[in-house]
Amino acid sequence: MAKKKTETLHIPDAPHRPGDSAKFEKWTWAPEDLNLLKIDCSVDDTREHAEGLVRVLNDEHEAKGEWNPNLKPEELIMGLEHMLRLRIFDDRMMKMQRTGKLSFYMRSYGEEAIAIAQTMALETQDWLFPTYRQPGAQFVRGRDMVSMICHCIGNEEDNVKGRQMPVHYTYREGRYISVSSPVGTQFSQAIGVALASKYKELDEVTITWIGDGASATGDYHYALNFASIFKAPVILNVVNNQWAISTHSNFASGIQNFAVRGLPYGIPSIRVDGNDFLALYSVTKWARDRAAKKLGPTHIEVLTYRAGAHSSSDDPSRYRPKDASDFWPGGDPIERLKEHLINIGKWSEEKHLGLEEKLDAEVMSAYKEAVKYGDLANGPYPSSDAIFTEVYETPPWHLQEQWDEMKLWRDE
Amino acid sequence: MVNMNMVQAINNALDNMLEKDKELIIFGEDVGYFGGVFRTSDGLQEKHGKHRVFDSPLSEGGIAATAFGMAINGLRPVVEIQFADYIFPAYDQIVNEMAKVRHRSGGEFWCPVTIRTPAGGGIRGGHHHSQSPEAQFTHTPGLKVVYCSTPFNSKGLLISAIEDNDPVVFFEPKRCYRGPFYGDPHNVPTWKDHPEAEVPESYYKIPLGEARLAMEGDECTVIAWGTMVHVAEQAIRNSGIRCDLIDLQTLVPWDKDVVVKSIKKTGRCVIVHEAPKTSGFGAEMVASIQERCFYLLECRIERVTGWDTPFPHTTEWDYMPSPSRIAEAIRKTQEE
Numbered sequence: 219m220a221k222k223k224t225e226t227l228h229i230p231d232a233p234h235r236p237g238d239s240a241k242f243e244k245w246t247w248a249p250e251d252l253n254l255l256k257i258d259c260s261v262d263d264t265r266e267h268a269e270g271l272v273r274v275l276n277d278e279h280e281a282k283g284e285w286n287p288n289l290k291p292e293e294l295i296m297g298l299e300h301m302l303r304l305r306i307f308d309d310r311m312m313k314m315q316r317t318g319k320l321s322f323y324m325r326s327y328g329e330e331a332i333a334i335a336q337t338m339a340l341e342t343q344d345w346l347f348p349t350y351r352q353p354g355a356q357f358v359r360g361r362d363m364v365s366m367i368c369h370c371i372g373n374e375e376d377n378v379k380g381r382q383m384p385v386h387y388t389y390r391e392g393r394y395i396s397v398s399s400p401v402g403t404q405f406s407q408a409i410g411v412a413l414a415s416k417y418k419e420l421d422e423v424t425i426t427w428i429g430d431g432a433s434a435t436g437d438y439h440y441a442l443n444f445a446s447i448f449k450a451p452v453i454l455n456v457v458n459n460q461w462a463i464s465t466h467s468n469f470a471s472g473i474q475n476f477a478v479r480g481l482p483y484g485i486p487s488i489r490v491d492g493n494d495f496l497a498l499y500s501v502t503k504w505a506r507d508r509a510a511k512k513l514g515p516t517h518i519e520v521l522t523y524r525a526g527a528h529s530s531s532d533d534p535s536r537y538r539p540k541d542a543s544d545f546w547p548g549g550d551p552i553e554r555l556k557e558h559l560i561n562i563g564k565w566s567e568e569k570h571l572g573l574e575e576k577l578d579a580e581v582m583s584a585y586k587e588a589v590k591y592g593d594l595a596n597g598p599y600p601s602s603d604a605i606f607t608e609v610y611e612t613p614p615w616h617l618q619e620q621w622d623e624m625k626l627w628r629d630e
Numbered sequence: 631m632v633n634m635n636m637v638q639a640i641n642n643a644l645d646n647m648l649e650k651d652k653e654l655i656i657f658g659e660d661v662g663y664f665g666g667v668f669r670t671s672d673g674l675q676e677k678h679g680k681h682r683v684f685d686s687p688l689s690e691g692g693i694a695a696t697a698f699g700m701a702i703n704g705l706r707p708v709v710e711i712q713f714a715d716y717i718f719p720a721y722d723q724i725v726n727e728m729a730k731v732r733h734r735s736g737g738e739f740w741c742p743v744t745i746r747t748p749a750g751g752g753i754r755g756g757h758h759h760s761q762s763p764e765a766q767f768t769h770t771p772g773l774k775v776v777y778c779s780t781p782f783n784s785k786g787l788l789i790s791a792i793e794d795n796d797p798v799v800f801f802e803p804k805r806c807y808r809g810p811f812y813g814d815p816h817n818v819p820t821w822k823d824h825p826e827a828e829v830p831e832s833y834y835k836i837p838l839g840e841a842r843l844a845m846e847g848d849e850c851t852v853i854a855w856g857t858m859v860h861v862a863e864q865a866i867r868n869s870g871i872r873c874d875l876i877d878l879q880t881l882v883p884w885d886k887d888v889v890v891k892s893i894k895k896t897g898r899c900v901i902v903h904e905a906p907k908t909s910g911f912g913a914e915m916v917a918s919i920q921e922r923c924f925y926l927l928e929c930r931i932e933r934v935t936g937w938d939t940p941f942p943h944t945t946e947w948d949y950m951p952s953p954s955r956i957a958e959a960i961r962k963t964q965e966e
């Protein structure tokens with residue numbers, strides 16, 4: 219759009235729009251650029267790491283530099299399997315959404331490494347306080363896929379009883395705290411979770427995530443301030459996937475580096491390649507060690523790209539080039555880990571194909587079992603009694619009266 | 631007159647006002663380049679310039695605070711909160727700041743902000759995309775509260791809200807953006823051919839504080855707003871009872887003349903809203919009606935509302951007031 223003379227305000231723009239060819243600055247960061255930091259380093263020691271980018275996998279898919287976590291091949295294969303499982307699961311759920319079996323869906327496409335690598339780097343007692351874009355953590359914590367699908371399709375076996383929209387999982391057994399639609403709220407709440415663990419003198423760390431968009435909320439700033447003041451054992455991740463629905467990250471912050479915003483709060487801050495499984499694992503492990511040794515919070519920008527739509531209700535071709543994610547300098551997280559494993563002689567195209575087939579079958583079988591309990595298009599649904607239960611610990615009289623009234627109507 | 635759905639009518643109102651008032655400015659999450667997640671500002675940035683229609687950071691508190699600042703310094707901001715469920719980070723700015731600044735400054739500052747926000751259920755939005763929080767604003771002195779229900783009144787009311795020099799919270803029933811809703815999720819008409827979807831393309835206003843008589847009858851007065859106007863219309867048809875259907879349109883200040891006149895005629899009243907019952911705006915209506923019409927009433931006033939629970943996802947049709955529930959309440963008023 220031509221700039222009009224009358225445009226008196228500075229309004230940012232996205233770097234590319236439909237019809238443009240996608241523009242990304244070429245990455246100059248190499249794995250060898252940044253040294254491994256001591257866990258008791260000062261805030262200032264991390265400045266370079268906040269301004270740069272921690273990577274382990276280079277463009278040739280080799281693991282290099284001091285941040286290499288030196289994971290065993292079976293751990294890498296496990297990571298690859300979880301990421302692929304999530305991608306295939308997402309594709310199946312999206313197909314179900316299109317046929318009305320669920321109301322809505324959100325994929326993690328292009329961001330699969332984040333929650334999976336980071337959760338693998340934690341201990342099982344650590345608390346996960348996710349957004350809707352970290353469902354993959356549940357696979358790491360062993361959640362049954364059938365149960366996840368039952369939630370999404372809102373059937374009788376949905377553990378949150380048809381109350382929440384799809385993808386708003388709750389999985390207490392895996393210490394995966396209930397997802398809430400209002401974005402950002404979990405980020406500041408995570409400080410409380412972490413401080414409760416510290417108060418109880420438990421070896422528990424809390425990890426939480428927020429998007430670049432929601433880092434514009436007050437909750438983001440409350441979190442950094444409280445975490446810094448009370449030295450909370452928390453890992454604060456800003457997942458910068460560049461887009462909040464149609465709004466580019468240029469509208470979330472006046473500076474295009476989210477990591478450095480932790481520094482003036484006095485929190486060691488690092489930026490990490492969000493499509494590099496090894497770098498994510500390594501940085502998260504480092505942050506966990508700091509928290510466990512009572513050295514306080516770590517602030518991490520996870521640099522990535524939202525390769526898919528925000529949700530099933532969104533059409534990104536209206537506000538960005540259709541193929542933008544193909545040009546993302548960070549590539550695809552699954553492809554990169556796969557190539558690395560092939561590079562070190564621990565994987566092959568045949569094995570990969572075999573894994574895909576195994577996971578396809580796993581997802582299909584889980585899907586078939588889940589729909590036996592009903593789906594949103596056809597029911598049966600959770601009982602509408604669930605509208606009234608768990609509003610309070612025990613329903614007060616006025617709610618009991620309304621509940622009785624509802625029962626008279628629901629079957630008409 | 632052109633047939634418009636509610637999204638087009640709102641878009642048209644904003645377009646008219648951007649033309650008319652150069653101090654008008656529109657912003658909110660995804661409202662600029664993309665034109666809003668419900669498309670209500672589609673095309674406006676391109677037409678009027680990105681300094682007048684723009685995206686904001688994802689920060690409802692920041693949106694409200696910035697709008698406040700612009701308004702006390704002579705602009706007329708129209709901001710969008712993407713879902714009414716997400717208005718609460720802005721609550722402090724709206725309730726403690728916008729609503730009180732005229733009073734607290736001895737009239738030296740005032741705050742002509744319009745806060746548009748899609749509200750209400752029926753879209754499988756679960757408890758964070760379905761709430762109807764009008765009562766949380768009607769309880770705040772200094773705010774005006776509007777709840778539109780049709781393409782025609784959405785445009786006329788929005789223009790009045792924008793031109794009003796007090797802050798207005800403007801609720802849009804998202805279930806009705808693309809068609810009226812008669813309580814049957816399997817039969818969803820569009821606005822095509824609906825008389826209230828004939829909308830002038832030019833500027834017009836529906837004054838704040840005036841209700842709309844959507845149906846006329848002498849046996850009962852049914853009062854509703856938002857989506858429930860259409861569900862109540864269906865209920866009245868099903869009941870076979872002749873009712874005045876009052877679409878309140880503005881909740882603060884509400885139209886006491888139309889309500890009292892109708893109850894004088896019918897002596898009976900049913901109030902319908904989809905928000906929870908306890909402290910809902912229906913409670914205020916019941917109290918005010920008995921204060922003004924106690925000796926005119928032939929029977930107790932009935933309320934049909936959402937339950938005092940969070941809004942459910944899969945079982946939302948057991949939550950929202952249905953035509954059957956409303957019709958039964960209307961019948962009850964005929965028993966004595």
